[in-house]
Amino acid sequence: MTQPLVLNYLRAKKQFPHVWCPGCGHGVVMGSLIRAIDKLALSKDDVVMVSGIGCSSRMTAYVDFNTLHTLHGRPIAYATGLKLARPELPVIVITGDGDATAIGGNHFIHAARRNIDLTIILMNNNIYGMTGGQVSPTTPYGGRGSTAKSGNPEHPFDISQLAIAAGASFVARTTAYHVPAMDRLIQQAFENKGFSLVEIFSQCPTYEGKWNKRGDAATMLKYYKDNAIPVTSKSKYSEEELKDKFLIGILHHTPKAEFTAEYQKIIEKYQIKEQMTQLSQQKGKNEPEASSKESESPVSED
Amino acid sequence: MPEKTVLMQGNEACSEGAIAAGCRFFAGYPITPSTEIAESMSEKLPRVGGKFIQMEDEIASISAIIGASVGGLKSMTATSGPGFSLMQEGIGYACMAEIPIVIANVMRGGPSTGLPTKTAQGDVMQARWGTHGDHFLIVLAPESVKETFYLTIKSFNLSEKYRVPVILLLDEAIGHMREKVVIPDYGDILTEDRLVPIVPPQWYKPYEITTDFVTPMAPFGSGYRYNITGLTHDEMGFPTNKESEIISKMNKLRDKIMRSTTDIVDYESLYTDDANTLVITFGSASRSAKEAVQYLRNHRRKVGFFRPITVWPFPEKQLRQIIKKVDQVYVVEMNQGQLIDEVRKVECYHKKIFGINRYDGEMITPNQIIAKIREAK
Structure with missing residues (x-):
């Protein structure tokens, strides 16, 4: 089953081997994404994938869609233009924690506010992998990286909560361990018409793991397994028990008016207005007598 | 639309020219003295089925127009000095990835926030060398409202023809000046559209080195699936570190402009x-x-x-x-x-x-x- 999917959706002959390190979670996310696209039976000719800069964003070179590898932090802004220009195409944004919430934080919250129909696949590994392990906006307080060797003095973002507060209509979180759930959540994100975020905790054993002594990839995956609480069973736990855990599943789903559809209404409004003025101008030209009669008619008759 | 004689502002003439040239996408951010371009585009575009969006900043604005151009629409933004500084990374991307876009920079006094409501011509060098790395682009500077109308059309034509960002260098004086302009029937205006590939998708090379160094550009969603990147890339659009491919890409970017100066240059x-x-x-x-x-x-x-x-x-x-x-x-x-x-x-x-x-x-x-x-x- 995997074989044909690989041949069908990956640029298998040209772009491999990939840049991801052994044990990296990003490949698992790519697998999940193409399974979701396959299940939804989206045409490869239609799917647009936009990415920024970073390890996760290298995905665009590997998949056989319309792929746009943009600048650091900007994929959501590029995708906004592309989606508004071509609302009929499904647009996916591939990004990471640094790309989307540090340099691209402004675009991230404003796209969520607009509720533009983008599917954001955000791989959160709590670190800048491509540049060699610097702390990111999601590195925990006290966590280590090459730019905070004695512990991070800053506090992290909760990206999912940030998106909810900014107005996203669909927000889900999962991890590279919970693969079947990831397949399902990505599918559901596609099905939501509006800004849809899937935040995926994806392990970086090379830098995050090394700096914070988290062990190898398998140990890091086990950490995800042991500390993830499905949002549906949240009520079974006390606040104390939830303190060092994180919730997975659909955290927020509140459909609301989508931006490109709303803009289409504006176009229709203007075009109806335009047609009306054209019609009245034509009328004025064709029936000059009728109009002059109208103007002559005494006011008292009305 | 028949020929009409109107009294209009330079900024309005710019948006009028853009619509006449076939511009169907505008993304921008308010900034004096260019705001009137955004304001008039927000009304003009939906009338012709085009799209307008006010973005969260100038970086987002130039990113959005590049995205829309990849989707196949003629796209532009307008700004002034401080915003133009923010847009430089996008200009570099459009040079490297060969995406046609038009940027109107209505110059004001600088550096920094400078003189928002006063005129200046201090962005001449920034327009040419603002973004990093060797790059080649086209900059046009009109002297009147009427010329603003025609040079906006020319900006789109050159941008589409050479797949290059074109900068329209206005200044506060022209942007806010009102003059008589005769707007011709749109049918009489010569407009240029980007070349689209005629080969079947499996033969398409999105960055092929052609004799005139300009490669046809397939809009996304047209059946030609390919990769666009700001990394130095090969003829297929994938990142490369090979010396020979780097040199031919860099030469392509230079030669498509510098070997066509007889067509481009005007004085x-x-x-x-x-x-x-x-x-x-x-x-x-x-x-x-x-x-x-x-x-x-x-x-x-x-x-x-x-x-x-x-x-x-x-x-x-x-x-x-x-x-x-x-x-x-x-x-x-x-x-x-x-x-x-x-x-x-x-x-x-x-x-x-x-x-x-x-x-x-x-x-x-x-x-x-x-x-x-x-x-x-």
Whole structure:
């Protein structure tokens, strides 16, 4: 089953081997994404994938869609233009924690506010992998990286909560361990018409793991397994028990008016207005007598 | 739409020209003195089925128009100095990935926030060299409202034809000035569309090195699935580190512009046949310069006039022909001297080259120019 999917959706002959390190979670996310696209039976000719800069964003070179590898932090802004220009195409944004919430934080919250129909696949590994392990906006307080060797003095973002507060209509979180759930959540994100975020905790054993002594990839995956609480069973736990855990599943789903559809209404409004003025101008030209009669008619008759 | 004669502002003429050229996407962020372009585009675009979006900043604006252009729409943004600085990364991307876009920069006084409501011409060098790395692009500078209309159309035509960002360099004076413009029937306007591939998708090379260095561009969603990146890439659009591929990509970006200068470069010259003094200027400063040249001519001074309409690529060849016949050259610009260095590149050994500059936020006056030229002899 995997074989044909690989041949069908990956640029298998040209772009491999990939840049991801052994044990990296990003490949698992790519697998999940193409399974979701396959299940939804989206045409490869239609799917647009936009990415920024970073390890996760290298995905665009590997998949056989319309792929746009943009600048650091900007994929959501590029995708906004592309989606508004071509609302009929499904647009996916591939990004990471640094790309989307540090340099691209402004675009991230404003796209969520607009509720533009983008599917954001955000791989959160709590670190800048491509540049060699610097702390990111999601590195925990006290966590280590090459730019905070004695512990991070800053506090992290909760990206999912940030998106909810900014107005996203669909927000889900999962991890590279919970693969079947990831397949399902990505599918559901596609099905939501509006800004849809899937935040995926994806392990970086090379830098995050090394700096914070988290062990190898398998140990890091086990950490995800042991500390993830499905949002549906949240009520079974006390606040104390939830303190060092994180919730997975659909955290927020509140459909609301989508931006490109709303803009289409504006176009229709203007075009109806335009047609009306054209019609009245034509009328004025064709029936000059009728109009002059109208103007002559005494006011008292009305 | 039949021909119409209207009194309009430079900024309005810019958006009118954009619609006439087939622009169907605008993303922008409010900034004085260019805001009227965004305001008028927000009304004009939906009328013709186009899209307008006000983005969260100028970086997002240029990113959005690149995205829309990849989707196949002719796209533009408009800004002024501080916003133009923010847009530089996007300009570099559009150069590298060869995405047609148009950027109107309505110049104001700088540096930094500078003089938001006053005029200046201080972005000449930034327009050419603002983004990092070797790159080639086109910059046009109109001198009137009417010319703004036509050069906006030309900006789109060049951008689509050469797959390159084109910068329309206005300034506050032209942006806010009102003049009479005859808007022709849109049917009579020559517009250029980007080439689209005619080969089947499996043969399409999105960055193929062709004889004229311009490759057809397939919009996303048209069945040609390919990769676009700001990384240095091969003919298929995938990142490369191979020396030979890097060189041919870099040369392609240069040669598609520099080997087509006869098509791209435009300039205006007056009284150059018998001139011994030459006044060189561009944009709104040329209004005062022309007046000064006319006055000096009336007083039997042999003064000529030269105005690059394409500031970049600079009309070197054309200027060299004229400059070799004169004794002294005056470069009139509303900055501390930027274009003058380009003139020095053309002829730096034998001629006296002087700058006539004004940078206090006001228009340079004909009197200032006349006085400086008379002072010389």
